[in-house]
Amino acid sequence: MKLLSPIFLSGNGTSRSLNCPVLQSPLAGVSDQIFRKFVRRWSPKALLFTEMVNAKSLELGHGAEKVIELSEESGPIGVQLFDHRPDSMIDAxxxxxxxxxxxxxxxxxxxxxxxxRKGGGSALLKEPELAQLIVKQVSKAISIPLTVKIRLGWDETTADPVSFALGLQEAGAQLITVHGRTRKQGFSGNANWEAISKIKKSLDIPIIANGDIKNSRDAIECLKITNADGVMIGRASMGAPWLVGQIDAEINNQKTFIPPDAKMKINLSLEHLKLLISKKGNHGLLIARKHMNWTCRGFQGASTLRQKLVRANSPNEAIKLLEEELIKFN
Ligand SMILES: Cc1cc2nc3c(=O)[nH]c(=O)nc-3n(C[C@H](O)[C@H](O)[C@H](O)COP(=O)(O)O)c2cc1C
Structure with a gap:
């Protein structure tokens, strides 16, 4: 595959370049600071995103924990906002x-x-003028670049993704990520990469293709069909924070990438669990359960370990289970 070029974005005063064509998607309830720390381990240069942040809450001073420690993190982190009120979006x-x-x-x-229902997220797909107004006003108010993540439309009958995306470009969006499904589709059916290719053909700004990319084969196929400037990985990275780095290495023909084996996955789960507990106390175990359940897969004894972890009643019990599992590798 031909090497993808870095993507240059010029904000209202500050230019940014994206040096990795594989992006980690924003994932509510998943892509918090701890998850990003792991993704970063394998992807020093990739653009990662916060979970979506409610702009109105941020304006009112709530939810600040989602953005407050960004300067402590290495590498590029985009903050994703949602709302429909231009003023709240500007403030946030x-x-x-x-x-x-x-x-x-x-x-x-x-x-x-x-x-x-309140007018944010996919509801803006039905309000192109409001969507453009938000992009215009927010991009003027900040000096860093403004990007937008869209779906193909609200439903198949009304969707006109090319016109919608052109409107955003005209309003000042510097890059658009397209999840190749309509809002009505939810996560059903297959992502429509052909539709993303039509958007790419019609716009001048960089386009990132998103939807159903689970490995480097999918990424290469998607890039071939869409001719996009990069790809974004969502669900497949849940429990697999190495995946963005792995896909980047593989599409660039780097042979050095070694995907985690059983021991590394268990160690990763243990580290994730301990970090969540130290940040959130006992509640950290509840959050860690889903991550451990996604990560502890694909090795002998994984299913038994998952069943035991789900039943662990205390953080210490879960830690002990993982530590005992690790002893087997000594
Ligand atoms: C649990 C979960 C949380 C998500 N949270 C967000 C979010 O906060 N912001 C966003 O733009 N998309 C969010 N998405 C959508 C993904 O970023 C992505 O667009 C979608 O899953 C399609 O890509 P995939 O097939 O690679 O998963 C979320 C998806 C899932 C499954």
Whole structure:
């Protein structure tokens, strides 16, 4: 595969370059600071995103923990905001920039009813003028680049993704990520990479293709079909924080990437669990359960270990289970 070029984005005063064509998607409930720390271990240069942040809450001073420690993290981190009120978006974007955001991304794809009903996320796909107004006003208010993440439209009958994306480009968006499904599709069916290719053909700004990329084979196929400037990895990276780094290495023909074996996966789960407990106390175990359940797969005894971990009643019990499992490798 031909090497993809770095992506240059010029904000309203600050230019940024993306030196890795594989991006880690924003994942609510997953892509917190601890998860990003692990993704970063394998992907020093990739653009990672915060979980989506409610702009109105940030404006009112809540939810700041999602953006507050960005300057302590290495590598580029985009802050993703959602809302439909330009003023809240401006205020939150300025706060995120001050906290060290590499860029601001606006969520125009989230299908969750609670968010869309209030006019945010995918509801903006039905309001192209409001979507453009938000992009225009926010991009003027910040000095870092503004990007947008969209779906193909609200539903198949009304979707006009090329016009929608052109409107965002005209309003000042510096890059658009496209999840190749409509809001109505949710996560059903296959992502429509052909539709992403039409957007890529019609726009001048960089386009990132997203949807159903699980490995480097998918990434290469998706890039061939869409001719996109990069790919974004979502669900397949849950429990696999090495995947963005692995896909990047493989599409660049680097033979050096060694995917984690059983021992590394168990060690990773233990580290994740301990970090969550030290940050969140006993509640950390509840959050760690899903990560451990995703990570402890694909090796002998994984299923038994997962069943035991789910039943662990205390952080210490879960730690002991993982430590005992590790002894088997000595
Ligand atoms: C648990 C979960 C949380 C998500 N949270 C966000 C989010 O906060 N912001 C966003 O733009 N998309 C979010 N998405 C959508 C993903 O970023 C991505 O666009 C979608 O999963 C398609 O890509 P994939 O097939 O690689 O998973 C989320 C998806 C999942 C499954």
């Amino acid at each position: 974007a300025i706060k995120a920039e001050l906290s060290g955001a590499f860029l601001i991304d606006i969520n125009m794809g989230c299908p969750v009813k609670k968010i869309a």
